Amino acid sequence: MSSEPKDLYNHDPFQYDRYGLGTTSFSFSSNTSSIDEHKSPLVVDPSSQTLHGLSPPYMSFTECLHGSVEYNTLATAFGLSPSSSEVFSSLEGDNKTLETTRGHVPIIGTTTEVPVSTNSSESSFSTEAGNEEYSSSSKKESETKGCEDGDENPNKKVNKQKKKVDKRQREPRFAFMTKSEVDHLEDGYRWRKYGQKAVKNSPFPRSYYRCTTQKCTVKKRVERSFQDPSTVITTYEGQHNHPVPVTLRGNATAMLSHPMLAPTPLAAPPPGFPPELLAHMMPPMNTQHVSGGTSSNSFAPQPMTHFQQQQQHLLNDHGLLQDLFPSLIFKQEP
DNA sequence: CGTGTTTGACCAGCGC
DNA sequence: GCGCTGGTCAAACACG
Numbered sequence: 616m617s618s619e620p621k622d623l624y625n626h627d628p629f630q631y632d633r634y635g636l637g638t639t640s641f642s643f644s645s646n647t648s649s650i651d652e653h654k655s656p657l658v659v660d661p662s663s664q665t666l667h668g669l670s671p672p673y674m675s676f677t678e679c680l681h682g683s684v685e686y687n688t689l690a691t692a693f694g695l696s697p698s699s700s701e702v703f704s705s706l707e708g709d710n711k712t713l714e715t716t717r718g719h720v721p722i723i724g725t726t727t728e729v730p731v732s733t734n735s736s737e738s739s740f741s742t743e744a745g746n747e748e749y750s751s752s753s754k755k756e757s758e759t760k761g762c763e764d765g766d767e768n769p770n771k772k773v774n775k776q777k778k779k780v781d782k783r784q785r786e787p788r789f790a791f792m793t794k795s796e797v798d799h800l801e802d803g804y805r806w807r808k809y810g811q812k813a814v815k816n817s818p819f820p821r822s823y824y825r826c827t828t829q830k831c832t833v834k835k836r837v838e839r840s841f842q843d844p845s846t847v848i849t850t851y852e853g854q855h856n857h858p859v860p861v862t863l864r865g866n867a868t869a870m871l872s873h874p875m876l877a878p879t880p881l882a883a884p885p886p887g888f889p890p891e892l893l894a895h896m897m898p899p900m901n902t903q904h905v906s907g908g909t910s911s912n913s914f915a916p917q918p919m920t921h922f923q924q925q926q927q928h929l930l931n932d933h934g935l936l937q938d939l940f941p942s943l944i945f946k947q948e949p
Numbered sequence: 950c951g952t953g954t955t956t957g958a959c960c961a962g963c964g965c
Numbered sequence: 966g967c968g969c970t971g972g973t974c975a976a977a978c979a980c981g
Contacts, residue, residue, distance in 0.1 A: 805953095806953095807952080809954090809972095809974075810955095810972070812971065812972070812973095814970095815969085815971090821971085821972095823971095823972070823973075827952085827953085836972090
């Protein structure tokens with residue numbers, strides 16, 4: 616952790632791991648139609664302590680995942696299984712570190728020690744299921760529509776804001792936590808910071824970023840856990856509708872950053888999934904140990920797009936991932 | 950000059 | 966209704 620942030624910033628997330636700084640926790644959070652817009656999917660961090668197995672209440676879950684990132688484990692993690700819910704529901708009482716005033720998203724699963732690097736990576740997944748339709752309860756949107764047709768609103772700000780809001784749709788959100796001294800982790804995409812706000816009960820501000828690619832509405836929030844300042848919580852919202860900018864040092868990050876490289880048979884993270892997370896997810900994802908269990912998994916089976924299939928095919932055929940991450944375990948073939 | 954950051958202001962939603 | 970907070974805007978600014 617004594618490395619220089621600047622240096623780190625210029626490296627891809629995988630290198631964080633190599634440098635021993637990339638302990639990452641993840642939290643998926645697809646919006647549900649029932650989720651209020653203000654129910655931030657932000658990870659409610661059980662804190663790194665939990666993730667590090669220092670907190671007894673969560674040990675069972677961690678234990679269960681520890682050393683065995685079975686696919687069904689992930690399935691459980693993503694599947695809103697009762698056990699998981701129980702585990703993390705307790706977090707709410709214990710720790711409101713990252714709980715927003717408008718709501719929070721419990722972490723419903725964890726996985727640890729994905730063999731990405733020599734360092735153990737510890738991850739936690741969280742999701743709120745479903746995201747098919749945008750709840751009409753979104754006041755912003757409804758209002759926008761209401762004002763859309765006839766407004767020569769003198770207030771330009773309001774006008775533009777409404778326009779933007781009008782475009783806004785229910786986007787899948789997910790978050791992950793990373794042990795890093797760098798706030799804004801390089802994930803392959805180009806981001807433009809459009810805001811920063813002080814976070815209640817936290818000395819660390821929250822930064823708002825937007826993908827700079829035209830037509831891409833993906834946003835992300837970055838904040839630092841005040842309980843564990845070494846932990847950065849990044850929340851992504853939306854899906855990239857474009858490839859990763861090619862300028863990316865030509866490394867694996869660029870490829871893995873591709874929005875379409877995230878799909879998995881069971882628990883597909885939203886497209887636009889950060890490579891950092893993918894680095895952790897890939898192995899289990901490619902593992903075909905899909906336990907039949909969680910068919911009710913609400914996070915699941917996003918049908919692959921044509922492009923996704925192409926990418927998947929490419930990876931499988933040429934073993935690109937294996938080449939890039941020889942340390943990863945791929946069980947794609949029997 | 951283009952791109953990205955900073956920062957104060959504004960708006961909307963929620964809880965009391 | 967009011968205050969608080971999250972989220973966003975946009976002008977000013979910085980930088981290569």
